[in-house]
Amino acid sequence: MFSYTLEATEGSARAGTLSTPHGDVPTPAFMPVGTQGTVKTLVPEEVEALGARMVLANTYHLYLRPGEGVVRELGGLHDFMRWRGPILTDSGGFQVFSLAAIRRIHEDGVDFQSHIDGSKHTFTPESVMEVQRALGADVIMAFDECPPGGCDRRTAEAACDRTLSWLARCKTRFEALEQEADGLHQALFPVLQGNVYDDLRRSHAERTMALGRWKGYGIGGLSVGEAKEDMWRTLELLDGVLPPDRPRYLMGVGYPDDLLEAVARGCDMFDCVAPTRNARHGTAWTSAEGQVNLKAARFKRDTAALDATCDCYTCSRYDRAYLRHLVVASEWLAMRLLSIHNLRFLVRLGEEARERIGQGTFERWRVEWLERFRNERSSQ
Numbered sequence: 001m002f003s004y005t006l007e008a009t010e011g012s013a014r015a016g017t018l019s020t021p022h023g024d025v026p027t028p029a030f031m032p033v034g035t036q037g038t039v040k041t042l043v044p045e046e047v048e049a050l051g052a053r054m055v056l057a058n059t060y061h062l063y064l065r066p067g068e069g070v071v072r073e074l075g076g077l078h079d080f081m082r083w084r085g086p087i088l089t090d091s092g093g094f095q096v097f098s099l100a101a102i103r104r105i106h107e108d109g110v111d112f113q114s115h116i117d118g119s120k121h122t123f124t125p126e127s128v129m130e131v132q133r134a135l136g137a138d139v140i141m142a143f144d145e146c147p148p149g150g151c152d153r154r155t156a157e158a159a160c161d162r163t164l165s166w167l168a169r170c171k172t173r174f175e176a177l178e179q180e181a182d183g184l185h186q187a188l189f190p191v192l193q194g195n196v197y198d199d200l201r202r203s204h205a206e207r208t209m210a211l212g213r214w215k216g217y218g219i220g221g222l223s224v225g226e227a228k229e230d231m232w233r234t235l236e237l238l239d240g241v242l243p244p245d246r247p248r249y250l251m252g253v254g255y256p257d258d259l260l261e262a263v264a265r266g267c268d269m270f271d272c273v274a275p276t277r278n279a280r281h282g283t284a285w286t287s288a289e290g291q292v293n294l295k296a297a298r299f300k301r302d303t304a305a306l307d308a309t310c311d312c313y314t315c316s317r318y319d320r321a322y323l324r325h326l327v328v329a330s331e332w333l334a335m336r337l338l339s340i341h342n343l344r345f346l347v348r349l350g351e352e353a354r355e356r357i358g359q360g361t362f363e364r365w366r367v368e369w370l371e372r373f374r375n376e377r378s379s380q
């Protein structure tokens with residue numbers, strides 16, 4: 001039901017295919033985020049048309065609203081949101097630590113208050129497996145403790161130990177649920193922690209690998225405020241430790257330049273809310289000018305496409321002058337059109353990286369691409 005085939009490598013960069021019960025995902029792959037069971041403002045057919053194969057949904061949000069029981073009754077998340085392709089759900093841990101009010105972490109789990117109505121809840125490794133089974137995603141994530149970026153070593157070490165003991169409990173509950181003859185097949189990915197402490201990163205990865213034959217690995221605790229060099233060093237370290245025949249999902253990372261840097265260091269799967277969040281703020285990525293803000297006066301009479309090299313719906317139909325007008329007038333269509341473009345930009349980056357790795361021209365292309373993207377962004 002689940003497999004990962006490595007098809008080509010260039011240095012540490014990898015091209016492969018993740019097979020799931022709802023279809024194949026060619027990697028490197030950017031996964032659009034559908035927090036509430038929707039990629040904001042787009043219908044599933046539009047997400048499909050962008051070339052996205054797998055989407056992500058958030059356990060914390062769907063647990064609170066409408067509730068995982070409702071989703072299960074209505075046929076599971078695929079039927080509920082009318083998405084035919086593969087889905088990944090996160091464990092909810094990150095949102096509990098970042099969104100929920102008053103949380104208490106203890107050995108059994110985390111007590112928290114809903115950010116919606118203040119109601120009290122507890123997530124445990126077991127309950128998080130049950131919620132993700134009810135939602136019915138293809139890939140589900142283990143419940144982990146993600147300490148804040150820049151935390152001291154002692155805090156990072158305690159979070160590693162707790163994440164490991166929770167992982168063992170996730171696995172036990174997951175395997176029991178897999179015995180239920182409901183026809184649902186899921187893959188459980190553990191989450192690697194250790195902040196930016198090399199020895200902790202290494203030992204946590206090794207101890208995690210010793211706990212089971214995992215179908216893939218989530219790399220957590222990065223892009224939480226640490227220096228970029230620390231993130232790249234950590235990924236290089238993990239590249240030397242993790243088994244090559246399993247996909248590596250770098251959680252929450254997905255700015256275009258970060259995505260390419262991470263692909264070069266052996267990462268395969270990515271997600272990030274930036275494409276749709278930036279769209280809400282009127283910003284877009286372009287291959288010729290880096291990141292642009294459509295509110296800028298210089299676009300007022302600009303009849304060029306947003307990105308001349310982009311094949312998305314927005315770029316093939318509209319000019320910058322009209323997009324700027326929609327952004328300045330705070331029209332909903334601005335958010336839709338810029339979301340379509342920004343998402344396609346990242347999906348296409350994954351597609352092109354994959355093609356280049358296959359041809360053995362990835363590294364040269366990456367260096368040129370990054371130089372152009374960064375120069376132009378800093379010149380804004």
Ligand SMILES: [Zn+2]
Pocket residue numbers: 306307310311312313314315316340341342344
């Ligand atoms: Zn476009």
